[in-house]
Amino acid sequence: MTSESSKKHPTPTRRISESTIHRLSVYYRQLAILESEGYHTVSSKELAKREKLTPAQVRKDLSFFGSFGTRGLGYPTTELKQKIANILGIDKLWHVALVGAGNIGSALASYKEFAKQGFELNSIFDNDQRKIGSNHKGITISDIGTLPEALKKHHIEIVVIAVPASNAQKIADICVATGIKAILNFAPINLKVPSDVVLRTVNMSMEMEYLSFYLCNRHNIDVPGKG
Amino acid sequence: MTSESSKKHPTPTRRISESTIHRLSVYYRQLAILESEGYHTVSSKELAKREKLTPAQVRKDLSFFGSFGTRGLGYPTTELKQKIANILGIDKLWHVALVGAGNIGSALASYKEFAKQGFELNSIFDNDQRKIGSNHKGITISDIGTLPEALKKHHIEIVVIAVPASNAQKIADICVATGIKAILNFAPINLKVPSDVVLRTVNMSMEMEYLSFYLCNRHNIDVPGKG
DNA sequence: TTTTAGTTGTGAATGAATTCACAGGAAAAA
DNA sequence: TTTTTCCTGTGAATTCATTCACAACTAAAA
Numbered sequence: 001m002t003s004e005s006s007k008k009h010p011t012p013t014r015r016i017s018e019s020t021i022h023r024l025s026v027y028y029r030q031l032a033i034l035e036s037e038g039y040h041t042v043s044s045k046e047l048a049k050r051e052k053l054t055p056a057q058v059r060k061d062l063s064f065f066g067s068f069g070t071r072g073l074g075y076p077t078t079e080l081k082q083k084i085a086n087i088l089g090i091d092k093l094w095h096v097a098l099v100g101a102g103n104i105g106s107a108l109a110s111y112k113e114f115a116k117q118g119f120e121l122n123s124i125f126d127n128d129q130r131k132i133g134s135n136h137k138g139i140t141i142s143d144i145g146t147l148p149e150a151l152k153k154h155h156i157e158i159v160v161i162a163v164p165a166s167n168a169q170k171i172a173d174i175c176v177a178t179g180i181k182a183i184l185n186f187a188p189i190n191l192k193v194p195s196d197v198v199l200r201t202v203n204m205s206m207e208m209e210y211l212s213f214y215l216c217n218r219h220n221i222d223v224p225g226k227g
Numbered sequence: 228m229t230s231e232s233s234k235k236h237p238t239p240t241r242r243i244s245e246s247t248i249h250r251l252s253v254y255y256r257q258l259a260i261l262e263s264e265g266y267h268t269v270s271s272k273e274l275a276k277r278e279k280l281t282p283a284q285v286r287k288d289l290s291f292f293g294s295f296g297t298r299g300l301g302y303p304t305t306e307l308k309q310k311i312a313n314i315l316g317i318d319k320l321w322h323v324a325l326v327g328a329g330n331i332g333s334a335l336a337s338y339k340e341f342a343k344q345g346f347e348l349n350s351i352f353d354n355d356q357r358k359i360g361s362n363h364k365g366i367t368i369s370d371i372g373t374l375p376e377a378l379k380k381h382h383i384e385i386v387v388i389a390v391p392a393s394n395a396q397k398i399a400d401i402c403v404a405t406g407i408k409a410i411l412n413f414a415p416i417n418l419k420v421p422s423d424v425v426l427r428t429v430n431m432s433m434e435m436e437y438l439s440f441y442l443c444n445r446h447n448i449d450v451p452g453k454g
Numbered sequence: 455t456t457t458t459a460g461t462t463g464t465g466a467a468t469g470a471a472t473t474c475a476c477a478g479g480a481a482a483a484a
Numbered sequence: 485t486t487t488t489t490c491c492t493g494t495g496a497a498t499t500c501a502t503t504c505a506c507a508a509c510t511a512a513a514a
Contacts (some may be wrong), residue, residue: 005251008435009400015500016444017500017501018437019501019502020437020501021437022308022433022437024436024440025430025432025436025437026417026433029417030417030456033315039302041458043461043462044461044462045460045461051417053461054502054503054504055461056502056503056504056505057501057502057503058289058503059461059462059463059464060463060464060501060503061465062462062463063462063463067462067463068460068462069461070461070509070510071460071461071462071463071508071509071510072460072461072509072511072512073460073461073462073510073511074343074460074461074462074511076464086438087443088439088440088443089436089439089442089443089444090436090439094435094439094442096435097426101337102339103334104334104335104336104338104400106330107330107331107333107334108431110330111330111331111431111434113415113431114431114432114435116432116433117474118450119430119432119435119439127471128364129301147473149300156441156452157442158438158442161314167435174242181441181442181443181445182439182442184431184435184437184438186432187342188256190253190257193267196445198437198441198445199437200434200437201435202409202429202431203252204338204340204341205247205340205341205344205346206252206253206317206336206431207411207429208321208341208344208346208385208411209248209252209255209315209316209317209344210245210248210249210425210427211249211385211409211410211411211425211427212315212316212317212321212346212385212409213251213314213316213410214408214425214426215250215316215321215384215385216314216315216316217243217316217409218423223335225367241472244470244471245473246471247471270490270491270492271491271492272491281472281473281474282491282492283472283474284471284472284473285472286474286491286492286493286494287471287493287494289492289493290492290493290494292498294492294493295492296478296491296493297479297480297490297492298478298479298490298491298492298493299479299480299481299482299489299490299491299492300480300481300490300491300492301490302492328491358480399489452468
């Protein structure tokens, strides 16, 4: 961590929309590309063009967190990338545990993008005796019964749930009871967590259903994002 | 398909938001649960309570597509579920192809929820000679070079892309050229497709980044959905 | 030095999504 | 039959997100 990254960005006074946070992730990726292409600065216009957004949107999103640009010049590529990393909290290492070593869990354990962004997966849990003790990409699979103590011992901050829908709520409850405040859920079920715990659910069937709706309706109606 | 399901719902006259479509998927799942619990009717109040939404939101979402309820009574559970299936287009069989039989691709091929919702995965493609010809859950993995003709031959309507980011755009271009109008992308890259093709991208790193942002900021600011 | 071209940051205007509030209707109780 | 209770469907009001439009500033050219 550089001294740069530990400098705090101004605390936003207003509610930040989910869309804005999502776009910050998008800007971060595009800035990495611009950096690799040798650009030292980038304008909101160029950034917007590359992501099919409006320049005003880019500037407004960034303005919630501070003034990072120079009038007449644009934004310094590397510095802005670093600032966004700081805003998103990805300029530090997060300790992540994975629960469920089935099909999706195994795929996630092998997913290299996580590590690249500072998400360190160092614990995997399962309830299948045949899997417990075995090695997956250098990580030993632990008994799910040891989840509470292991979460504390390894200072886990984020739990990825990839167990069948029928077990997911039970796992979520254990995580919440152990003090976990962030859960990424792949089970196709609406988990209930307290309001101070942030939950993101990736439901692949629902993504397919969106595509299906569009295929059925694209001749009749406008669809968002399809100017 | 019943005669019920082929009856057309009224064409919406106004743009339907992504959020509304997403919530229709949510209602659909909750209606299946209510049905299994023996409820013949359900009020917008009850449906809202179970999904942490407002009753007005539920009624408004449904009203874009027609009048499905009875004043004083609520909505007929089974019938409404069927109507939503019809709106979403999941009361028919969709032909789906998967490109990429790596970690994520393999997990998706084994994902049972797809088949349950009428998404029939009947073709898998890869460029790895060791995988081509082998069997995955009863589906032979084909050479990616045969993609264009195979998409036509099997009447594929939806393509799931699960190849590395570096190859994803190339695959998307092939799909678009072959006439595919719906793509579900798992590669961590912003694919470019024409405006008449619907694209959904699932980027797991971005989901993690959202959690990270929340963990960093929950003490300072409001976060959407966390009243 | 002055002018011109370029770009940010932000209050105001606009547009979109959600919630309110109530007329209209259905069923059950009185 | 009449009254009461319940619930939908929807126009209006409100809240939230995006876009506009321009003052403020920078750099480079004249």
